[in-house]
Amino acid sequence: MNILGISCFYHDSAACLVQDGRITAAASEERFNRSKCSPAFPLNAINYCLQHADLTMKEINAVGFYEKPFLKFYRVLLSHARAYPFSFGSFCRTLPGWLKERLFLPLILRKELCYEGRIVFINHHLSHAASSFLVSPFEEAAILIADGVGEWASTSFGVGSGVDVRIAKELHFPNSLGLFYSAITTYLGFEALTGEGKVMGLAGYGSPVYVDKFKKMVIVRPDGSFMLDQRYFGFNKGGRMYTEKLIQTLGKERRPQDKVEQRHCDVAASLQKITEDILINIVRNVHKGTGMKRLCLAGGLFMNCVANARILEDTPVKELFIQPASGDSGGALGAAVYVYHYLSRDNRRTALKDVYLGPEFYDREIKRAFINGDIVFREYADDELLKYIAGQIAQDRIVGWFQGRMEFGPRALGNRSILANPCNPRMKDLLNLKVKRREDFRPYAPAVLEERCAEFFDVLQQSPFMLIAGRVKEEKKGVIPAVTHIDNTARVQIVDNDTNSRLRGLLKEFENLTGIPLLINTSFNLRGEPIVCRPEDAIDCFKRSEMDILVMGNCVAERNGIS
Ligand SMILES: [Fe+2]
Incomplete structure (x- = not known):
């Protein structure tokens, strides 16, 4: 059974494909249309999901949509009416979007994708709840949802058990x-x-x-x-x-x-x-x-x-x-898994271990992108590549790291990442100056080898997705200054044995060279832009920044190789 999940028209549009209970593809539209937090109908993301699985829309058994548009429209109408006359301008700006597309998803699916099959609309917070519980490792758990607002709910809690997800209580807009x-x-x-x-x-x-x-x-x-x-x-x-x-x-x-x-x-x-x-x-x-x-x-x-x-x-x-796509892009994932279990009553599959669910590119596509971008590159064998790049990072060079399938959700977890030396106290400023151009008060996060994490950080549980802050150990603050925030916390990504062997290999090489089992891991993008998706996006970002090295697959380009 193939189920497509969609979230769109507000912010963070995305699509997700579930096949026989397994999530096989998921991506945000912003990565394709290059507009951050894009609300657009996720045509590119849907096409990617279909291509990845070699499916057509005719083979999709049902589409799950992440909210109930008519209920949401009712809330928008009512809340604007209550705030009248102050809301008049806002209402006039909002209305065309609703009348043009938000209320007419079946028509859009028919027009854009020739899809005339079943569409299931799921409450916004139920989609969020499903996006977490149904892919969690727990057979039973409490569930808590908090966001801006869906239809009416802004905070909800409930319980998940087996394949059932129930919302027990909601707090409503405008209390959010x-x-x-x-x-x-x-x-x-x-x-x-x-x-x-x-x-x-x-x-x-x-x-x-x-x-x-x-x-x-x-x-x-x-x-x-x-x-x-x-x-x-x-x-x-x-x-x-x-x-x-x-x-x-x-x-x-x-x-x-x-x-x-x-x-x-x-x-x-x-x-x-x-x-x-x-x-x-x-x-x-x-x-x-x-x-x-x-x-x-x-x-x-x-x-x-x-x-x-x-x-x-x-x-x-x-x-x-x-679940790392905890915002509205994750609604696509939640809608897809919820509809799958609702229709199949199948048991849950194994928990979501990683979110490498986006596009990946063959060597020939990477090489073609380098050649088309007029960039000199050199190809390395696996071991040689990891040793060389670890050595370069240890010498304070900033590396764009483009590998395998793109991450789903806003965190770069080692496949569309910028990596750098956490030990250099000036590295945060260097990264800001040469690449990220972020506000200087924002911290950079580390990716750390699981077996040595406890030496450096107090983290209260596994944190594979950079979603739980840890405390940097007192004696290590001076050792890894570039990832120690002013309040001595760090947003840790713990890298275990199974999920990303290439990132792990690089961390191991860096550890061999320096004794430090972690790297700065920040997203591969420039300020205000979505994370890179295709090799061409990475090259564009490389050219417009002062990143020292770009690694895509086994191909390495150096800054002086740009013609
Ligand atoms: Fe939401």
């Missing part, structure tokens, strides 16, 4: 932790959707001195629920997500071009603290209600690896599972 975090993100001068991770990084530099002010904006109840005081927020009114009252409370907002001051760091730290506290309160209540110590998380809020670590630290939960 995700929108709360995004609103303050925009107040701090960063963009919603892409800026939340920056705010999490900024929080490390501040003190939570504004928590009492935030407590006036969010009323938290002992049962875990919360309510946002809407006098501070403007989710339906078009324009900005916060009101004058919020500015009166926290002070003048930061414009994107303004310098980051200590006050901004303190607001970020306070936001992070109150968000974590609210989550802890919810999780404790979920635990009280279910008695379960295993918890599956999904929804954009759980890209927050610092909050995820605090859940493990401060609640009775002992084990977390977070």
Whole structure:
């Protein structure tokens, strides 16, 4: 049975293919159309999934869509009506999108893909829940979802057992932790959707001195629920997500071009603290209600690896599972696996061990891309390649590392990565200067060999997907300064024996040379752009940056080889 899952029309469009219960392909549309967080109908991602499995749409048994468009439209209509007349401009901007495409998925599938088969629409939070629990290693677990908003729900919890996923309770829009975090993100001068991770990084530099002010904006109840005081927020009114009252409370907002001051760091730290506290309160209540110590998380809020670590630290939960495409792109995966189990009642397959579900490219395609890009390259044997590149990284050269199938979800986990030396205290600045051009307060994350992870980091459980922050051991802070954030945390990717042998091989070679079993691993993209997908994208990124070396498969190009 072949099931195609789709998420689109809001942000992070994606497609995912499930064949007889196994996820065989998944990718975000942004990687193909090169528009970050693209909301477009994921035609390229769907075509990739079909090509990968050598299928046509005629062989797709059902399409799962990640939300219920009419229910969502009803929420949009009603919430705009409630905010009238302030919402009028926003409503006029929103309406054409709904009337043109969002309400008419069957017509679009018929037009773009000649598909006339079954389409199953699944609640947004049920898609998120399925995207985590149904691919988790747990036979039974509690489930918690938190994001901006789906149809109505912004926070949901439930229970998964076998192939059943049930939502037990929901909190509704406009009471949304995700929108709360995004609103303050925009107040701090960063963009919603892409800026939340920056705010999490900024929080490390501040003190939570504004928590009492935030407590006036969010009323938290002992049962875990919360309510946002809407006098501070403007989710339906078009324009900005916060009101004058919020500015009166926290002070003048930061414009994107303004310098980051200590006050901004303190607001970020306070936001992070109150968000974590609210989550802890919810999780404790979920635990009280279910008695379960295993918890599956999904929804954009759980890209927050610092909050995820605090859940493990401060609640009775002992084990977390977070599927790495935890935001809306993962809705495509959730819809596909949910529909598969709904139709087949088949048992669950093995848990998702990795997310290398995107396109890969043959050697001849890589070589052709180098030649077409006028770049001199040299081909190495496997062992020779790993030794050479490890040596170059040890000499502080920055390496673009393009291997195998592209990762699904926003984290680069060693197949579309930029790798660098974690021991050089200047490496963060060098990476920012030569390649990433990121804000200097943002940390870089390490990929570390599993067997030596505990020597360097205190991480409360396995973290294969860079979604749980660990604490850098006191005695190692000076050894790996480039991956130690100001608050002494690191967003660790633990590399085990089975999942990525090539990355592991490189880590081993670096360890042999330096004694250090980890590398900086950051995503292969420039600021504001999606992660590279094809060899041509990697070459383009290589040319527009000052990266020292580009490795694709076994082919190596050096910066001086660009003609
Ligand atoms: Fe969502």
